[in-house]
Amino acid sequence: MSTVDAVQPETEADVLTTDDGVVIAKGVIIFRRFLRNKTAVAGLILFLALTVFSLVGQFLTPWTKNDIDPAFIGEGPSADHFFGTTQAGVDLYVLMVEGVRTSILIGLIVGVGSMLVAAVYGCVMAFYGGKVDKVMLFILEALIMMPSLLVVAVVTSGNGGDLKDALPSWFLLTVVLLVFGWMGAARLIRSISMSLIERDYVKAARYMGVSTWRIVWKHLIPNIGSLLVLEITRGVTLAILSEVAYSFIGIGIKPPDMSLGILIGQASQQVSSFPWMFWFPLLAMFALTGSMAMMNDGLRDAFDPSSSSVGKAKKSRKARKNTVEAAA
Amino acid sequence: MIKYLLKRMATYVVMIFLTTSAGYFLAVSTMKPALIEQERIPRPTPEQVAHSLALKGLDPAMSPWDRYVQWLTGIVTRWDWGMSPAGGSVNAAFGDRVWVSTRLFIAAIFLTLVIGVALGVFTAARQYKASDRVITSYSYLTYIVPAPIAYFLVQLAAIWINDATGQQIFFVTGISTPGVEPGWPAFVDLVAHYVVPTFAITLVGWGGYQIAQRQYLLDNVNADFVRTARAKGLTRNQAIRRHALRVSFIPVAQTIAFTVPAIFAGGFFAEAIFAWPGVGFWSIDAIGKQDVNAATATLAYGSVIFAVGAILADLATTLVDPRVRVS
Numbered sequence: 066m067s068t069v070d071a072v073q074p075e076t077e078a079d080v081l082t083t084d085d086g087v088v089i090a091k092g093v094i095i096f097r098r099f100l101r102n103k104t105a106v107a108g109l110i111l112f113l114a115l116t117v118f119s120l121v122g123q124f125l126t127p128w129t130k131n132d133i134d135p136a137f138i139g140e141g142p143s144a145d146h147f148f149g150t151t152q153a154g155v156d157l158y159v160l161m162v163e164g165v166r167t168s169i170l171i172g173l174i175v176g177v178g179s180m181l182v183a184a185v186y187g188c189v190m191a192f193y194g195g196k197v198d199k200v201m202l203f204i205l206e207a208l209i210m211m212p213s214l215l216v217v218a219v220v221t222s223g224n225g226g227d228l229k230d231a232l233p234s235w236f237l238l239t240v241v242l243l244v245f246g247w248m249g250a251a252r253l254i255r256s257i258s259m260s261l262i263e264r265d266y267v268k269a270a271r272y273m274g275v276s277t278w279r280i281v282w283k284h285l286i287p288n289i290g291s292l293l294v295l296e297i298t299r300g301v302t303l304a305i306l307s308e309v310a311y312s313f314i315g316i317g318i319k320p321p322d323m324s325l326g327i328l329i330g331q332a333s334q335q336v337s338s339f340p341w342m343f344w345f346p347l348l349a350m351f352a353l354t355g356s357m358a359m360m361n362d363g364l365r366d367a368f369d370p371s372s373s374s375v376g377k378a379k380k381s382r383k384a385r386k387n388t389v390e391a392a393a
Numbered sequence: 394m395i396k397y398l399l400k401r402m403a404t405y406v407v408m409i410f411l412t413t414s415a416g417y418f419l420a421v422s423t424m425k426p427a428l429i430e431q432e433r434i435p436r437p438t439p440e441q442v443a444h445s446l447a448l449k450g451l452d453p454a455m456s457p458w459d460r461y462v463q464w465l466t467g468i469v470t471r472w473d474w475g476m477s478p479a480g481g482s483v484n485a486a487f488g489d490r491v492w493v494s495t496r497l498f499i500a501a502i503f504l505t506l507v508i509g510v511a512l513g514v515f516t517a518a519r520q521y522k523a524s525d526r527v528i529t530s531y532s533y534l535t536y537i538v539p540a541p542i543a544y545f546l547v548q549l550a551a552i553w554i555n556d557a558t559g560q561q562i563f564f565v566t567g568i569s570t571p572g573v574e575p576g577w578p579a580f581v582d583l584v585a586h587y588v589v590p591t592f593a594i595t596l597v598g599w600g601g602y603q604i605a606q607r608q609y610l611l612d613n614v615n616a617d618f619v620r621t622a623r624a625k626g627l628t629r630n631q632a633i634r635r636h637a638l639r640v641s642f643i644p645v646a647q648t649i650a651f652t653v654p655a656i657f658a659g660g661f662f663a664e665a666i667f668a669w670p671g672v673g674f675w676s677i678d679a680i681g682k683q684d685v686n687a688a689t690a691t692l693a694y695g696s697v698i699f700a701v702g703a704i705l706a707d708l709a710t711t712l713v714d715p716r717v718r719v720s
Contacts, residue, residue, distance in 0.1 A: 203404075203408070206408060207408045207411055207412055209654070209699065210408055210409070210412050210654075210695075210696045210699045210700070211412045211415070211416065211692070211695070211696065212654065212657070212658065212691075212692060212695030212696070212699075213658075214658045214661055214695075215416070215676060215680070215688065215691055215692050215695060216416070216419065216692075218676070218677055218680040218688075219416075219419055219420050219423060219424070219680055219688055220419070220423060302536070302537065306537070306538075306539045307539075309539045309542065310539035310540055310541050310542070310662060313539065313541045313542060313545075313662075314541055314662060314665040314666070314677065315665075315677070316677065316680075326539075329542065333545055336549065347542065350539075350542075351537065351538075354537035354538075355537055357537075358533065358536065358537050
């Protein structure tokens with residue numbers, strides 16, 4: 066967690082001027098820094114490749130998840146079935162395309178959604194303080210106390226319930242993960258916003274009669290922006306991990322919905338006789354969560370104003386000479 | 394300090410009450426044990442099912458509020474957490490299992506904390522050296538592996554070692570072998586069953602503590618008060634040990650509260666995978682059987698575990714942080 070440096074709130078601060086007088090927008094700088102981090106770029110490419118795989122992978126094979134191939138039952142990878150078949154004769158490749166898609170979808174919805182909730186909740190707590198803060202903190206801690214694992218099990222379990230019949234299990238899981246996924250980030254945002262609100266420029270804006278929402282939008286959000294982006298990638302990873310973990314032990318997503326967790330969980334029963342059924346989905350999951358972790362690292366460096374881990378932009382010899390002469 | 398802790402405890406009692414009540418309403422409105430009863434052979438009539446459930450205090454015809462009042466009265470007046478749809482009291486079933494879980498958690502939580510903090514200090518003192526890079530990379534790796542999968546892989550490895558040596562060195566399921574003589578053989582048997590799950594939970598658990606402790610210690614190593622201590626003639630290691638260490642442990646202590654529930658959830662997964670008949674294993678099973686009372690009891694247990702973690706964190710903070718003593 067990098068400490069938040071006070072970014073000047075006015076728009077002039079969003080651009081930097083180089084020695085040659087060329088103006089570079091802040092977004093461009095962050096983007097360039099991100100590109101300079103090889104690991105992060107590799108993570109981004111891997112994540113995009115998995116997304117493309119989950120969207121168009123279906124069209125690269127003649128099989129669908131309802132087809133049963135009697136010639137290949139429980140067979141390993143081959144030219145006909147890229148990742149082999151299940152013991153029922155269903156093509157694993159098709160199942161994985163859908164599984165990766167479900168995992169990415171859950172990850173993105175929960176990651177972005179819970180960050181938004183956390184940002185609003187945390188900022189409101191910090192801004193109003195006092196009683197409002199106390200009550201909201203109480204609610205937040207009470208939610209942390211609820212073992213979300215059990216709530217997931219209750220909500221998605223077994224038969225019966227009008228709600229469960231009407232909604233697909235991946236949607237129910239997404240809702241529960243959203244409800245239980247934002248508290249940690251909200252606490253963090255609260256404490257950082259609190260220290261920001263104490264800063265002089267926020268006090269000045271308050272005395273000048275600037276509206277609450279304008280202060281939040283102009284002063285708080287730009288300062289916690291980097292944190293929010295990191296929380297998204299972290300939230301996506303956590304949601305994917307939770308889905309896999311819950312579905313692995315048989316709660317969470319239920320067939321006919323397909324996810325990486327279900328594939329891994331079902332395959333773990335006979336990992337010695339059908340090893341590909343276990344290892345292919347597991348590798349896909351590692352690729353997915355690993356790509357997020359790789360990006361996370363690069364994003365942190367890109368946003369951290371004092372970062373030196375990725376090398377500073379090299380000045381040309383001429384530019385350096387100019388600086389020395391100007392100083393002299 | 395005691396007054397402060399008592400105040401915190403009172404807050405947690407209120408919270409446990411609220412979360413448990415919320416959990417009860419959630420369970421009572423989504424679980425339909427009558428449908429499971431219908432699957433029995435010979436198939437009972439709906440009237441028989443309703444009658445048998447009503448006898449156990451699980452009358453599906455009552456409104457959720459009335460059932461809540463009935464359930465709460467049972468707990469407050471008799472400490473009776475109700476009955477399961479299949480018969481049998483939740484109290485008795487819980488009492489059998491809670492010690493199995495506690496045994497598993499206590500060792501794992503202690504080992505996780507000690508190893509994590511020790512390695513955090515070790516790596517902070519050797520920042521960017523090979524040992525630091527290896528250990529810290531490993532800790533980041535544990536962030537992208539779901540706990541049950543890690544446990545399962547440990548289980549596979551244990552089975553592989555058993556197969557390779559041709560001997561039953563590790564037991565990968567269950568808590569004991571039936572029919573072992575009491576005394577020393579029973580103890581060896583217990584340890585043999587204990588090792589794999591505890592090892593698995595600890596292995597994926599300490600990463601978070603290691604990263605946090607390393608980070609906070611590094612933040613403090615160059616602080617003014619450490620430099621002052623060195624200027625007074627202490628060696629770097631002495632200065633870190635006497636001054637930076639204590640300060641850097643304060644934020645780590647505060648994360649205990651949030652790690653204990655995580656280990657608890659990890660314990661659930663471990664129980665499910667290693668087939669330990671603890672609370673976690675039981676609760677997942679009970680939820681599958683649409684058992685409202687058992688599900689709520691485990692929810693309450695989870696909340697209590699969190700509160701214990703939070704109070705431990707408060708206690709640890711008051712012990713190491715001199716600023717808290719006044720309150």
